[in-house]
Amino acid sequence: MRLVVDLNRCQGYAQCAFLAPDVFTMHGDEALLYDPHAEPAQREHVARAAAACPVQAILVDDLDGAPGPAEEAPGDR
Amino acid sequence: MIGDGSIDRLRREGRIVIVGASLAGLRAAETLREKGFTGSLTVIGDEPHPPYDRPPLSKQVLLGKAAPEHTTLPRRLDVDAHWRLGHAATGLDMAARRVRLADGDEVEYDRLLIATGVRARPWPVEAEAGLDGVFVLRTRDDATRLHRRLTEETRRVLVIGAGFTGSEIASACRERDLPVTVAERGSSPLVGALGGVIGEVARQMHLDAGVDLRCGVMVTALEGDTAGRVRSAVLSDGGTIDTDVVVVSLGATRNTEWLAGSGLGAGPRGIACDAGCRAFDVRGIVTDDVFVAGDVARAPHPLFGYQFLSLEHWGNAVAQAEIAAHNMISHATDRIPHLWVPAFWSSQFGVNIKSVGVPALGEEILVTQGSLADRRFTAVYGHQGRVIGAVTFDHGRWLPFYQELIERTAPFPPPFPTLDRRADGRGPVPAEFPDPSVPTHGPTVTVSGYSPADRRITFTPGRA
Numbered sequence: 109m110r111l112v113v114d115l116n117r118c119q120g121y122a123q124c125a126f127l128a129p130d131v132f133t134m135h136g137d138e139a140l141l142y143d144p145h146a147e148p149a150q151r152e153h154v155a156r157a158a159a160a161c162p163v164q165a166i167l168v169d170d171l172d173g174a175p176g177p178a179e180e181a182p183g184d185r
Numbered sequence: 186m187i188g189d190g191s192i193d194r195l196r197r198e199g200r201i202v203i204v205g206a207s208l209a210g211l212r213a214a215e216t217l218r219e220k221g222f223t224g225s226l227t228v229i230g231d232e233p234h235p236p237y238d239r240p241p242l243s244k245q246v247l248l249g250k251a252a253p254e255h256t257t258l259p260r261r262l263d264v265d266a267h268w269r270l271g272h273a274a275t276g277l278d279m280a281a282r283r284v285r286l287a288d289g290d291e292v293e294y295d296r297l298l299i300a301t302g303v304r305a306r307p308w309p310v311e312a313e314a315g316l317d318g319v320f321v322l323r324t325r326d327d328a329t330r331l332h333r334r335l336t337e338e339t340r341r342v343l344v345i346g347a348g349f350t351g352s353e354i355a356s357a358c359r360e361r362d363l364p365v366t367v368a369e370r371g372s373s374p375l376v377g378a379l380g381g382v383i384g385e386v387a388r389q390m391h392l393d394a395g396v397d398l399r400c401g402v403m404v405t406a407l408e409g410d411t412a413g414r415v416r417s418a419v420l421s422d423g424g425t426i427d428t429d430v431v432v433v434s435l436g437a438t439r440n441t442e443w444l445a446g447s448g449l450g451a452g453p454r455g456i457a458c459d460a461g462c463r464a465f466d467v468r469g470i471v472t473d474d475v476f477v478a479g480d481v482a483r484a485p486h487p488l489f490g491y492q493f494l495s496l497e498h499w500g501n502a503v504a505q506a507e508i509a510a511h512n513m514i515s516h517a518t519d520r521i522p523h524l525w526v527p528a529f530w531s532s533q534f535g536v537n538i539k540s541v542g543v544p545a546l547g548e549e550i551l552v553t554q555g556s557l558a559d560r561r562f563t564a565v566y567g568h569q570g571r572v573i574g575a576v577t578f579d580h581g582r583w584l585p586f587y588q589e590l591i592e593r594t595a596p597f598p599p600p601f602p603t604l605d606r607r608a609d610g611r612g613p614v615p616a617e618f619p620d621p622s623v624p625t626h627g628p629t630v631t632v633s634g635y636s637p638a639d640r641r642i643t644f645t646p647g648r649a
Binding site: 144 | 261561
């Protein structure tokens with residue numbers, strides 16, 4: 109599961125770090141670090157974190173709409 | 186030929202080519218499909234990888250918290266595009282509406298979006314740049330190579346250039362407990378983007394983290410051993426640094442060479458375009474079928490006197506790509522302008538740095554909240570009596586308020602009291618940007634081109 113956080117929007121509320129601590133962590137008081145490639149087991153946690161983000165800064169892709177083979181580099185997934 | 190009169194046909198069965206398969210290229214492709222474009226879509230990229238995100242490369246990836254190959258950008262939808270990855274565009278024929286590829290193939294378009302971005306500026310001496318252990322950090326492959334080397338035995342890392350990327354690399358190395366020297370030509374880190382007052386705060390952050398920071402010096406040579414591996418660097422002050430990993434972090438170069446001779450208004454500063462992302466040709470005439478977005482574009486901005494701004498900002502790539510995509514399949518009267526307020530972030534030494542507006546245009550700075558000593562503050566930049574930019578260190582939640590001041594062209598210094606204003610904030614002080622004629626690490630916003638305020642032609646009526 110791939111994700112990206114719009115850090116222009118992010119205001120460090122840390123809801124995501126609370127709801128999906130294996131994917132999102134605070135670095136210092138305010139900066140957010142995240143794993144852009146979360147394990148499938150984290151899916152529900154990440155979905156909850158994305159929904160709870162007060163500024164809606166977390167974008168998670170839809171695994172059902174899997175991109176075609178031409179755009180996938182070997183070993184990318 | 187598909188002109189404005191047949192926009193509906195273009196939307197239905199036109200051919201759109203996007204050159205550049207990174208953030209801007211991907212977001213444009215998604216937006217085209219979201220807005221109902223059902224024709225053929227081709228995305229050309231010189232790297233073999235599907236669109237990936239760059240900000241993590243100098244942060245999470247170097248810290249070992251994310252794998253470089255795991256930075257692929259999520260998709261909002263399946264864009265149903267023909268992806269030509271690993272194929273660089275090498276030429277453009279505007280009359281025949283064709284893009285030439287490195288393998289000799291040609292792709293025809295009705296609308297073209299150029300989003301070729303920038304690349305890392307390499308170390309200028311080719312033989313030295315080729316030494317084993319000399320790196321740049323821009324692409325996923327760069328990050329893979331550098332990360333691998335840092336996990337091997339490293340005696341000392343030398344980072345050349347203390348802009349945002351250089352500072353983030355130094356920060357990650359210290360967090361991994363690697364000895365680091367940073368060499369910066371300017372008087373302090375980040376001085377080109379944020380000025381000397383904030384640069385002094387950045388300088389203290391480097392020192393507190395144990396970085397061997399050398400400002401006001403240039404690296405004049407890199408020296409290798411007989412095996413071709415870098416061993417030391419010579420500084421302009423006569424010093425030498427024993428090092429086995431050098432990261433060259435001297436900013437970026439715009440990828441416009443492939444457009445040479447095409448007739449498009451493209452050069453080292455990027456590709457000039459109007460507020461609707463339509464590219465200009467070399468005669469200064471706006472095209473109607475070639476659009477540009479992202480780091481490679483430079484566009485006039487009304488908040489900054491309609492001067493042309495080049496922005497190497499993540500958010501700009503997203504916003505400009507969405508607007509270019511909308512405009513390229515819309516009637517002239519439905520087009521929308523790109524009025525995004527520049528904004529960027531960096532995180533280094535555990536501090537979240539964010540900025541809006543164009544601080545580099547500011548002459549004075551006022552700390553409106555918090556204090557520089559605590560490294561938790563908001564500072565506002567003034568330009569000709571108005572608020573032109575703001576920066577926060579661990580104070581990001583206040584930034585939207587200051588963005589609004591910039592958008593409203595509020596007076597500087599702001600006349601109202603603010604919460605948590607301390608000794609630093611008693612009055613504005615010079616922002617201490619370096620003299621533009623003195624080379625330093627550049628800012629992330631480049632202001633270029635003429636402003637309408639620069640009247641070059643004066644009409645003088647004849648005498649009766």
